[in-house]
Amino acid sequence: MGDIIRVRGLEKRYGEVRALDGLDLTVPEGTVLGLLGPNGAGKTTAVRVITTLLRPDAGTAEVAGIDVLADPMEVRRRIGLSGQYAAVDEHLTGRENLEMVGRLYGFPRARARARAGELLERFDLADAGDRPSKTYSGGMRRRLDLAGALVAAPPVLVLDEPTTGLDPRSRIQMWEVIRELVSGGTSLLLTTQYLEEADRLADEIVVIDAGRAIARGTADQLKRQTGGERVQLVLADVADRDRTRVLLGEVCRSDVRDGETERELAAPAEGAATLMEVLRRLEEEGIAVLDIGLRRPTLDDVFLTLTGHGAEAPGTARTEEPAR
Amino acid sequence: MTTTVTPLARTVTDSWVVAKRNLIKIKRVPEVLIFVLVSPLMFVLLFAYVFGGAIDPGGGVNYREFLVAGIFVQTVVFGATFTGAGLAEDMQKGIIDRFRSLPMARSAVLIGRTFSDIAYNVLSIVVMALTGLLVGWRIRGSALDAVAGFALLLLFSYAFSWVMAWVGLLVPSVEVINNASFIVIMPLTFISNAFVPIDSFPTGLRVVAEWNPVSTATQAVRELFGNTGGAPVPDAWSMQNPAAYTLLWVVLILAIFIPLSIRQYRRAAG
Numbered sequence: 001m002g003d004i005i006r007v008r009g010l011e012k013r014y015g016e017v018r019a020l021d022g023l024d025l026t027v028p029e030g031t032v033l034g035l036l037g038p039n040g041a042g043k044t045t046a047v048r049v050i051t052t053l054l055r056p057d058a059g060t061a062e063v064a065g066i067d068v069l070a071d072p073m074e075v076r077r078r079i080g081l082s083g084q085y086a087a088v089d090e091h092l093t094g095r096e097n098l099e100m101v102g103r104l105y106g107f108p109r110a111r112a113r114a115r116a117g118e119l120l121e122r123f124d125l126a127d128a129g130d131r132p133s134k135t136y137s138g139g140m141r142r143r144l145d146l147a148g149a150l151v152a153a154p155p156v157l158v159l160d161e162p163t164t165g166l167d168p169r170s171r172i173q174m175w176e177v178i179r180e181l182v183s184g185g186t187s188l189l190l191t192t193q194y195l196e197e198a199d200r201l202a203d204e205i206v207v208i209d210a211g212r213a214i215a216r217g218t219a220d221q222l223k224r225q226t227g228g229e230r231v232q233l234v235l236a237d238v239a240d241r242d243r244t245r246v247l248l249g250e251v252c253r254s255d256v257r258d259g260e261t262e263r264e265l266a267a268p269a270e271g272a273a274t275l276m277e278v279l280r281r282l283e284e285e286g287i288a289v290l291d292i293g294l295r296r297p298t299l300d301d302v303f304l305t306l307t308g309h310g311a312e313a314p315g316t317a318r319t320e321e322p323a324r
Numbered sequence: 325m326t327t328t329v330t331p332l333a334r335t336v337t338d339s340w341v342v343a344k345r346n347l348i349k350i351k352r353v354p355e356v357l358i359f360v361l362v363s364p365l366m367f368v369l370l371f372a373y374v375f376g377g378a379i380d381p382g383g384g385v386n387y388r389e390f391l392v393a394g395i396f397v398q399t400v401v402f403g404a405t406f407t408g409a410g411l412a413e414d415m416q417k418g419i420i421d422r423f424r425s426l427p428m429a430r431s432a433v434l435i436g437r438t439f440s441d442i443a444y445n446v447l448s449i450v451v452m453a454l455t456g457l458l459v460g461w462r463i464r465g466s467a468l469d470a471v472a473g474f475a476l477l478l479l480f481s482y483a484f485s486w487v488m489a490w491v492g493l494l495v496p497s498v499e500v501i502n503n504a505s506f507i508v509i510m511p512l513t514f515i516s517n518a519f520v521p522i523d524s525f526p527t528g529l530r531v532v533a534e535w536n537p538v539s540t541a542t543q544a545v546r547e548l549f550g551n552t553g554g555a556p557v558p559d560a561w562s563m564q565n566p567a568a569y570t571l572l573w574v575v576l577i578l579a580i581f582i583p584l585s586i587r588q589y590r591r592a593a594g
């Protein structure tokens with residue numbers, strides 16, 4: 001088998017907004033695809049089409065070779081979804097939530113109960129399992145929701161922004177959970193706004209903007225598109241700026257970029273050797289720096305290069321030209 | 325695994341699982357119950373003591389005795405709001421999406437919801453009946469007729485549940501549902517014989533009231549409980565055959581709103 005998810009030319013409009021504008025993507029079986037894009041890029045809309053919740057205006061989607069539009073029931077048997085907002089019933093306990101989902105997958109009562117117990121253990125919710133889930137923290141809710149997606153051990157998982165709104169600790173915990181999951185061979189489509197998250201979890205990344213894929217590749221491939229490593233420094237004294245600029249240009253034999261503040265400068269580097277050479281020359285010339293280091297380009301840089309705007313720019317969905 | 329289960333059996337188990345989930349909420353959020361129970365209680369007491377002296381239902385029947393069937397009908401019709409509000413809340417919280425992403429019977433969420441809401445109605449009928457007994461209402465017909473009367477009330481409210489299910493999926497906002505149902509149900513119950521005898525309306529409104537299913541449901545329940553005394557019944561066919569006419573409405577509403585609601589569920593928020 002090749003691709004467990006295959007999406008071609010998806011289009012979906014809401015009035016003037018093109019939420020999806022010809023989206024193509026594939027997830028090879030057993031891999032993690034990160035769908036990376038800013039708020040409003042169309043990630044949730046794409047997820048809703050793939051998980052049979054929404055009919056697109058045009059285009060096709062297949063999960064495990066099954067057409068999502070023609071046979072949604074078969075797709076639902078194979079897919080586990082954890083949506084952007086944890087869809088747990090807050091009046092039910094964690095255990096009751098999971099048992100209910102098991103029963104709705106068609107499990108007999110005993111099996112649903114056993115599975116709920118297993119998942120509570122695995123997601124570190126066993127102690128809280130018999131409390132109504134409205135008493136749970138955001139991270140616990142999210143884990144419960146993810147556990148709900150795993151009840152039937154589906155071969156395909158879809159997680160829509162699994163760590164949005166979590167505190168850093170819960171986020172890292174969630175990453176560990178997800179990594180452990182996919183090490184077992186589950187195919188995963190993961191959407192995220194966080195560049196770091198895609199970098200850490202995904203085998204491949206599709207960058208989505210205004211409802212279409214604008215780039216695809218591994219994190220490294222995408223980073224290379226924006227140039228390689230660079231040496232970046234912060235001057236102690238702004239007066240040294242021009243001298244340092246010349247110095248950097250000589251060592252790096254390239255254009256020097258201004259940083260975010262007047263004190264910051266950056267230039268392409270070839271590993272630690274460049275950094276050492278820059279340090280030696282700074283010492284020689286008696287230029288003091290507050291900070292200096294090698295920086296790999298972040299996916300944020302990638303986004304900027306690809307779209308001309310940062311990843312966090314709001315309201316990026318493309319709207320129709322007004323009719324004249 | 326569970327591959328040999330028939331679609332019907334699947335629908336039944338899935339609906340039961342959903343209904344059970346809703347019933348757990350009654351247990352966990354008893355505050356909701358208080359509202360369900362207090363408002364009919366207040367209605368019985370207000371009407372009985374505030375308007376009671378001013379209204380003569382005719383036929384030598386005590387107004388309180390006349391009133392209780394009307395309050396029963398009004399309350400169970402309002403009870404349908406719960407179905408709409410419950411579904412609206414589930415839509416807002418993404419629970420409907422969770423259900424829709426599962427390989428479950430597609431009518432089960434709605435069947436489960438409408439059935440579990442019968443529990444609210446049963447509870448409020450019990451409270452109203454007890455309050456009614458306290459203010460002087462009595463069942464004067466046979467036990468069998470009384471059972472038929474309660475059954476008719478539940479059927480009537482069940483039909484309205486499906487109307488509100490559709491509205492709840494269409495307009496997933498609890499506030500809007502509550503306000504909309506108030507705006508629709510208030511006139512429906514006030515332009516009827518629920519609180520005043522039908523011949524007290526001016527001609528135009530009287531015709532509306534005579535063919536209003538709330539009137540006929542009330543009339544049927546009054547007759548089954550033996551609360552009509554010798555009061556003359558209007559000539560309209562609907563009022564002469566109130567149970568049959570009410571059941572016609574029940575069938576009509578279900579025939580329209582079950583498919584409509586299921587369709588809306590399948591495309592919910594699409």
Ligand SMILES: Nc1ncnc2c1ncn2[C@@H]1O[C@H](COP(=O)(O)OP(=O)(O)O)[C@@H](O)[C@H]1O
Pocket residue numbers: 014017018019037038039040041042043044045046317593594
């Ligand atoms: N139900 C809807 N009605 C109207 N507009 C919508 C709806 N769902 C999404 N949109 C719009 O479609 C675009 C893409 O939304 P979405 O898929 O939720 O983006 P993301 O998940 O990447 O943040 C946004 O501009 C959003 O406002």
Ligand SMILES: [Mg+2]
Pocket residue numbers: 043044045084160161
């Ligand atoms: Mg989203």
